[in-house]
Amino acid sequence: MPHTPEPDEDHDLYASAPPQPVFHVEQALLGALLLDPHRLGDLTGITADSFSTAAHTALFAAISALPPPDPDEHAKNATWLDLVLTTARQQARGLTASDLHALVQVCPWPRHAPAYARMVEAEHARRRLEAAAERLVHTVHDASLPHPVQTVLTEADALATVVDDIAARFPPRAGVLPRTAAPPPPAAPDYLEAIEEERLLLATATAYPAGIDAVPWLLPGDLVVPLHAGLWQCLNALARRKEPVDPVTVLWEAQQRGLLDDGSDPGEVLRMLAEPAGSVEHWGERALQRSLLTTAEHTGQRITAFAGDPANTPFQLVLGARRALADIGAVRTRWQHATTPPCCPPPPRRPAPTTRAGRPTTTAAHATRPVRAAR
Structure with a gap:
């Protein structure tokens, strides 16, 4: 973001660097x-x-x-x-x-002041969106938070509010998504810890397949290792077909799905699936939390990239930001299902934005979800 001098700094309207x-x-x-x-x-x-x-x-x-x-x-x-x-x-x-x-x-032309104001407002909207997205990414990385998921979701709501406000000031019209290239998905936080916890999830689900039905909110894409994601699919398929579940049957299912074609050692897979600990629900919730935080970080990075490109119009920023925020919404719904006791209804969802907004707040000039990337 451009540097904004402090009020008490000596200021020259004509800076040495070319102004924007x-x-x-x-x-x-x-x-x-x-x-x-x-x-x-x-x-x-x-x-x-x-x-x-x-x-x-x-x-x-x-x-x-x-x-x-x-x-x-x-x-x-x-x-x-x-x-x-x-x-x-x-x-x-x-x-x-x-x-x-x-x-x-x-x-x-002084009479063009409304048009100039509209342009200033559009640039301000871009800076506001960029700042809100950067705050979301910063919150994901804040290790001091006692309740990281709730804090991150609150920050995501604040970002969505900024998007809605921009949409109200710049009513949507037919347009295209931002052409700015989205950054690659970030690495999962605590990657080595994630690998170990996913191994325990798979082994525990293999030992206690009844626990698989207790975590319908956990998807293969929530796991950071492609092989682990594939094995989770194998476990769900065997449980759904009500077939025997043990390390050998899971290994065979993995072979049928081509999961071992990358050179994975069958013996290592068997050893991994034979060391259960804890409960499927516990490890599943840990994986889902990690997935939510990673999704929030990627969403913030995508919106930061959109907002950092001055070629994007406010309409493109709104469309791109809402597409990115939809990814958080999908994981958030599953997180609520995972963490809400059966006797308690999930909290109300944030109302969806209207398809059309009011008139611009500055006078016009006079006439003269995508699919989540594999990790």
């Missing part, structure tokens, strides 16, 4: 408002927080807070501009009168 396009759009909007302050009334939904720099934020806040001047008086003198500068410098001390003059000079 939104910087020039913000300049045009502020210039329009300095020239014609009454045009502020044409803008809705945009706030000082929508701007990308401390100086621009301070100027828009000052313009919004001060009563607009009399148009005739404003055309004759710079009294109101001086007041804007004085007010804005309380938050950005580096501002000068020449900065305001430069903003006025770079504004092509």
